[in-house]
Amino acid sequence: MNEEIEFIKDSAKESMQEAIKHLKKQLVNIRAGKANPSMLSSVMVEYYGTMTPLNQVSNVNTPDARTLTIQPFEKALIKEIERGIMNANLGFNPMNNGDSVIINVPPLTEERRIQLAKQAKAEAEEAKIGVRNDRRTAMNEIKKADLPEDVQKDTEEDIQKLTDAYIEEIDKIYAAKEKEIMTV
Structure with missing residues (x-):
């Protein structure tokens, strides 16, 4: 009993x-204005025909409170990463500098x-x-x-x-x- x-x-x-x-x-x-790598946890990237989470094909870092940088393991993935971020509909506008993708997190x-x-x-x-x-x-x-x-x-x-x-x-x-x- x-x-x-x-x-x-x-x-x-x-x-x-x-x-x-x-x-x-x-x-x-739910973001609070500060850049955080977990903000991109829902982003999926097409990698050799398979949808793969962003964190498995790149390193995501926060150099400062308003910026996210995504360093892909393969440079050929930059366009796919940008497309994945846009498709995730997070309200971010990714930019690339040829080596990495940069996202400026707008203030709320x-x-x-x-x-x-x-x-x-x-x-x-x-x-x-x-x-x-x-x-x-x-x-x-x-x-x-x-x-x-x-x-x-x-x-x-x-x-x-x-x-x-x-x-x-x-x-x-x-x-x-x-x-x-x-x-x-």
């Missing part, structure tokens, strides 16, 4: 951690910052929904398990405390991202 309760709690905790991990991954893609307007903050909030809400769904699943498993009423209540309270803790963590992650986005 105790093993079953622990299994339910552990699986709920694991699922909630996955929601947090997913949120962090999604928030990395106030309107764009608000838009990005809303996008971050939507991602945080999705994570909260995921955590609440994990709570519901755990609660249903507790009800299915043939437990004494007091043990069932205690376990449900533990699951609720876990849920509250993860929701609070999501709020903290969102608040930090919002601050980063809105800082000029």
Whole structure:
């Protein structure tokens, strides 16, 4: 019986951690005005007939806060890299100097910052929904398990405390991202 309760709690905790991990991954893609190599994580380049992630055919660096440089492993890939960046629809205008591709990251307007903050909030809400769904699943498993009423209540309270803790963590992650986005 105790093993079953622990299994339910552990699986709920694991699922909630996955929601947090997913949120962090999604928030990395929301740029806050500073150049970051992960901004190009969604860019795919045609390499010998196969669509390949940009980071597998080149080095992506940030020489300063507003510039990304992409150094391809093969110079013949420069045109394909530029095409891949344009096709990714990230709002960047790549330029090449014959050896590498250079992207100047434009500063964000106030309107764009608000838009990005809303996008971050939507991602945080999705994570909260995921955590609440994990709570519901755990609660249903507790009800299915043939437990004494007091043990069932205690376990449900533990699951609720876990849920509250993860929701609070999501709020903290969102608040930090919002601050980063809105800082000029």
